[in-house]
Amino acid sequence: MGKFVAGKFLQYVIVIILMVTLNFLLPRVMPGNPLVFLAGEDVGFMSSAEKEAILEKHGLNDSIVQQYGTYLKNIFTGEFGFSYQQKRPIIELLKERLPWTILLSGLGLVLSTIIGVLFGTISAWKRGTKTDVNLLTMFMFLSAMPSFWVGMILVSVFSVQLGWLPVFGAESAWSNLKGMDRFIDIVKHLILPLTTLVLISVTSTFMIMRYSMLNVLGEDYIMIAKAKGVKEKVIRYKHAMRNALLPVATVFMLSLGFTLGGATVIETVFAYPGVGRLMFESVLSRDYPLIQATFLIITFSVVIANFLADLIYPFLDPKVGRHNG
Amino acid sequence: MSTVLSVEKLSTFFRTDKGIAKAVENVSFSVDKGEMLGLIGESGCGKTTVAQSILRLIEYPGKVVAGSVYLNGKNLLKATDSELTGLRWREISVIPQSAMNALNPVYTVGDQIIEAILLHDNVNKKEAVERTKRLLELVGIDGERWKSYPHEFSGGMKQRVAIAMALACNPKLVISDESTTGLDVLTQAQVIALIKNLQKKMNLSVILISHDLPMVTSICDRIAIMYAGNLVEWASTKEILNDARHPYSKALLNATPDLSNSEREVISIPGSVPSLVNIPTCCRFHTRCPYAFDRCRQETPEFMEIKPGHYVACFLEEEQNG
Numbered sequence: 001m002g003k004f005v006a007g008k009f010l011q012y013v014i015v016i017i018l019m020v021t022l023n024f025l026l027p028r029v030m031p032g033n034p035l036v037f038l039a040g041e042d043v044g045f046m047s048s049a050e051k052e053a054i055l056e057k058h059g060l061n062d063s064i065v066q067q068y069g070t071y072l073k074n075i076f077t078g079e080f081g082f083s084y085q086q087k088r089p090i091i092e093l094l095k096e097r098l099p100w101t102i103l104l105s106g107l108g109l110v111l112s113t114i115i116g117v118l119f120g121t122i123s124a125w126k127r128g129t130k131t132d133v134n135l136l137t138m139f140m141f142l143s144a145m146p147s148f149w150v151g152m153i154l155v156s157v158f159s160v161q162l163g164w165l166p167v168f169g170a171e172s173a174w175s176n177l178k179g180m181d182r183f184i185d186i187v188k189h190l191i192l193p194l195t196t197l198v199l200i201s202v203t204s205t206f207m208i209m210r211y212s213m214l215n216v217l218g219e220d221y222i223m224i225a226k227a228k229g230v231k232e233k234v235i236r237y238k239h240a241m242r243n244a245l246l247p248v249a250t251v252f253m254l255s256l257g258f259t260l261g262g263a264t265v266i267e268t269v270f271a272y273p274g275v276g277r278l279m280f281e282s283v284l285s286r287d288y289p290l291i292q293a294t295f296l297i298i299t300f301s302v303v304i305a306n307f308l309a310d311l312i313y314p315f316l317d318p319k320v321g322r323h324n325g
Numbered sequence: 326m327s328t329v330l331s332v333e334k335l336s337t338f339f340r341t342d343k344g345i346a347k348a349v350e351n352v353s354f355s356v357d358k359g360e361m362l363g364l365i366g367e368s369g370c371g372k373t374t375v376a377q378s379i380l381r382l383i384e385y386p387g388k389v390v391a392g393s394v395y396l397n398g399k400n401l402l403k404a405t406d407s408e409l410t411g412l413r414w415r416e417i418s419v420i421p422q423s424a425m426n427a428l429n430p431v432y433t434v435g436d437q438i439i440e441a442i443l444l445h446d447n448v449n450k451k452e453a454v455e456r457t458k459r460l461l462e463l464v465g466i467d468g469e470r471w472k473s474y475p476h477e478f479s480g481g482m483k484q485r486v487a488i489a490m491a492l493a494c495n496p497k498l499v500i501s502d503e504s505t506t507g508l509d510v511l512t513q514a515q516v517i518a519l520i521k522n523l524q525k526k527m528n529l530s531v532i533l534i535s536h537d538l539p540m541v542t543s544i545c546d547r548i549a550i551m552y553a554g555n556l557v558e559w560a561s562t563k564e565i566l567n568d569a570r571h572p573y574s575k576a577l578l579n580a581t582p583d584l585s586n587s588e589r590e591v592i593s594i595p596g597s598v599p600s601l602v603n604i605p606t607c608c609r610f611h612t613r614c615p616y617a618f619d620r621c622r623q624e625t626p627e628f629m630e631i632k633p634g635h636y637v638a639c640f641l642e643e644e645q646n647g
Contacts, residue, residue, distance in 0.1 A: 128385070220426040221437075224490075227380050228441045229413030242431050318431060318474040 008310045012303055019299050023292060024071050028064070080296070081289040085282070090293045093278060098260065098297075100170050101274035104190065104267070105259040108197035113252050116202045120209025120248075121241055127214060135206075143203035151196040151269035158192060165192055168271035193270040197263055208251060213244040246317050250309070257305030261298040328395075329497055329530040330379070330417075331355035335392035337371075337378045340385075344603040348374045348387070352556045353628060353636075354549045356498065359528040361521070363541035363562070365577075366551030369598060372534045373422060375551070376500045378402075379532075380419060381409060397497065415445045418496040420487050420504040420520075422534075427487040428475035434461075434486045435471030441493045460489040464519060481512035488520065498530045505535075517544060538581050542566060547634075550574050553598050553609040556628060560635040570637045572614045608640065616641055 035043045035051055043051070055061055059070050074080070080090035123135045159167040166172070171186050216222065217240055225235045262276025271277070275294060282290035313320050337349040349371040356362045364372050378389050381401060394401040396416055404412065421427045428434060435457050442453040458468030464485040466478075475483055484504060491499050501520060505513040521544045524531050535541050541548060542562050549559040550573065558571040569575050579592040596613035608614070611621040620640050628638040 220421045220423065221429040223377075223382060224419065224421055224427050224487075225429075226382055227413060227419050229410040229444055230440065231410075239429055243429065316431075319476045 004314075005311065008307060012307045015303055016300070019303070020072070020075060020296075021068075023296055023299075024068055027288065027292065075296075080293040083282070083287050083290040085285040085287040085290070090290055093290070094275070094293065094297065097262075097273055097275045097278045100272060101260060101262040101267075101276065103170075103186075104193055104197065104272060104274055105261075105263050105276075107190075108194055108201065108263065109252070109255055109259055111194070112198045112202040113205050113248065115198065116205025116207075117209045117241075117245065117248055120206045121213055121236070121244070123206070123210045124213030124217060124244075125236055125240075127217075136210075139203045139206045142199050145200065147196060147200045147263075147265045148269050150199055151193070151266055154192050154196055155270070165189075170273050189272075193263075193266050193272050196266050196269075205248060205251065209244060209248050212247045213240060216240045216244045219243075249313070249316050253305055253309035253312070256308070257302030258298065260301035261294075327358050328355050329358050329360075329397060330532075331395045332375070332379065333393045333395070335375065335378055335389065335394065337374050337383055337387060337389045339387045341602055346602045347604055348554050348601055349378065350554050351625075351628065352392070352551070352554075354556060354559050356530045356532060357546075358497075358530055359524075360547065361524055361531045361533060361545045363545035363548040364532055364534045364551065365536060365538060365541050365548065367536055367598065370551045371554040371601075372536075372551055373502055374554075376419065376502050376532070376534055379500065380413075380417065411445075413445075414441050414496060415494045416496055417498045417500070418491040418494070420484075420491045420499065420501040422502045422504065423506045425480055425483050425507055427490070428483060430475055433472050433474055434478070434490075435473075438471070438486075438490045438493050441490060445494045456493070457489075460493060461486070463492070463523070464489045480508055481516065484508060484512070484516050485519065488516070488523070492523065492527070495527075496529070498532070499524075500532045500534065502534045503536070513540075538577060550577065553604075554601050555609055555625075555638060556636075557610065557639070558635075558637050559628075564635050568635075570631065570635070570642060571610075571639050572616055572641070573610050576613075608638075 035046075035054060046054075059067055062070070078091050080094070082088070083090050083093060086093060119135055119139070123132045126132045155167055158165045166189050170189050171177070171182065172189075175185065177185050222235060222240055225239045230239070260275060262274040262279065264276035264280050266272070267274040267277040268280055275297070279291070279294045281287075282294060332355065333353050335349060335352045336347070339346040339348050352371075352375055354362070354364075364375065366372055374383070374387070377383050377387075379394050379401065381404070383389055389402055392402070396412065399408075399412070401409070401412070401417075429437060435454065438457045438460060439450070439453045442448060442456055443450070446453075448456070454471065457471050461471060462468045466482060466485055466489070470478075475486070478486060487504065491501075505516050508516065517540060520531065520533070523529065533541060533545060542565070545562055547559070547561050548565045550557050550565070550571070552573045558565070558569065558574045560568075565574060566578070569578055573594075576592070576594045580594055582591050583589050594613055599609060599612055606625050607623060608617070608621040608626050611617040614621065618640070624640075626638045626640045626643070628636055629642070630636050631642050
């Protein structure tokens with residue numbers, strides 16, 4: 001097991017080195033003035049001394065090898081540079097935005113997986129019945145709706161018409177709530193974006209689970225379990241669902257990697273201060289250092305999620321890995 | 326000899342988009358204590374449906390529409406769910422078609438055998454583990470391997486595990502449903518020899534479902550031949566070999582190569598099996614039968630005893646006997 005983990009770890013270290021190097025090289029091979037990249041379009045109004053100062057500050061007058069060394073050092077110390085649009089260090093922005101994204105996208109992923117798995121199981125178990133057909137129709141309908149539209153409908157009904165929930169943001173501004181009150185405030189702000197996220201992403205899990213469960217139910221070992229006299233519930237959950245979950249687990253792990261990238265559309269509709277919206281804003285204002293940093297965060301989290309998946313998968317599927325027990 | 330299982334006029338139909346598929350119709354046979362019955366026929370003739378009907382495993386869109394299945398005098402088709410749970414695996418167990426898939430890939434083989442033991446016998450986990458090890462040894466697998474997962478075994482070994490599992494609760498009757506499919510010929514022979522050996526040792530009743538006529542004739546006491554959902558002939562192996570009456574049985578024997586007599590020509594059966602969906606009343610073999618006459622196309626021949634213990638469903642017999 002130790003050997004297996006070490007081997008996998010080494011693989012991912014190599015992937016990360018390649019990735020970081022690419023991230024370093026990309027802006028340097030892109031056409032255009034590096035000054036524009038660093039300081040934005042305002043560069044045209046700068047004096048040559050100011051330009052020189054910027055180049056010097058970012059070490060762009062050093063050799064490429066020296067630049068690479070500095071770049072690596074900066075990444076390890078969390079120094080991602082400066083967002084000229086927001087006039088703040090990028091690391092500060094990320095620290096501020098990441099918790100909200102983890103809350104919204106992480107919870108959204110967990111909830112939609114649980115709901116999708118439960119209904120997928122029921123649907124497959126009752127294949128061809130009214131329950132199955134109704135569930136299928138409902139989930140197909142949900143998946144056909146665009147997320148911004150669902151978000152706007154929810155806002156107009158629950159926030160504007162009924163006035164039950166706040167319209168936007170992650171918590172009330174300038175309210176200075178503490179403890180339980182702040183928690184309730186955050187939950188209230190979370191309900192609509194979370195519901196939207198779950199509604200539009202639950203169908204894929206439902207479909208995968210239903211299909212996978214149907215496949216498993218046709219297997220001989222399910223028939224044998226019935227012939228053995230195993231109770232129906234035990235067959236459904238212990239024998240069938242346990243096997244049918246494997247593809248869902250794979251998809252879950254893959255999606256986990258992308259959660260740190262946030263849910264751009266939903267965060268934008270609800271003006272939710274997550275990484276997705278930060279990225280959207282950075283792209284709009286061509287805030288290159290910020291774009292680069294958010295991309296790096298996403299790639300890191302995808303690699304880490306893959307590594308986790310590699311570690312967890314042998315426990316889910318005995319056929320995979322775990323060579324040394 | 327006492328009868329362990331008796332199947333009487335069993336019919337199992339499936340609802341399909343095109344109509345009712347009469348997968349099994351009017352099938353009757355019985356199995357004695359310690360007997361090995363070979364149930365043979367080509368693919369799709371309803372052998373597995375018969376097995377699943379006996380085991381009460383037919384599910385929508387299929388349905389057992391008529392008949393009865395008596396296991397030691399108790400009608401399985403009328404048993405309640407709790408009665409059925411009590412009977413399963415203790416009285417009747419199954420080695421499934423392609424036993425390669427009989428084992429759940431995410432649990433150890435031991436866990437799966439122990440599950441059956443703990444469900445039906447009042448023993449603790451430790452005793453169940455001990456019994457599991459003994460069962461594995463019985464089929465020629467190291468008992469310590471009960472902790473292994475199915476994928477850690479070869480095909481033939483999985484087959485043996487499936488056999489060990491079928492014997493876990495000392496059943497009276499074991500149904501082996503083409504359980505050597507997918508194995509190479511040598512392994513097949515070993516597995517069949519193992520089943521025969523255990524059957525003798527434990528005085529089991531076995532229904533051996535197969536399409537391999539030479540194999541069945543070499544180890545079974547009696548043989549039942551199915552064609553397109555009907556039983557066409559049922560007799561002792563000796564009777565079948567020496568005095569097969571049904572044209573399909575004869576054709577089947579002629580279509581099998583004979584190693585001791587290489588001169589004999591192997592004759593295939595022309596035509597193909599009719600669709601079982603909305604099949605009209607007739608002898609289902611008439612489309613391929615060289616002796617078919619008008620009556621065969623309009624009526625279904627009765628499955629009747631033409632001499633003690635020899636049953637045939639063919640109008641030729643009726644005509645001959647007046």
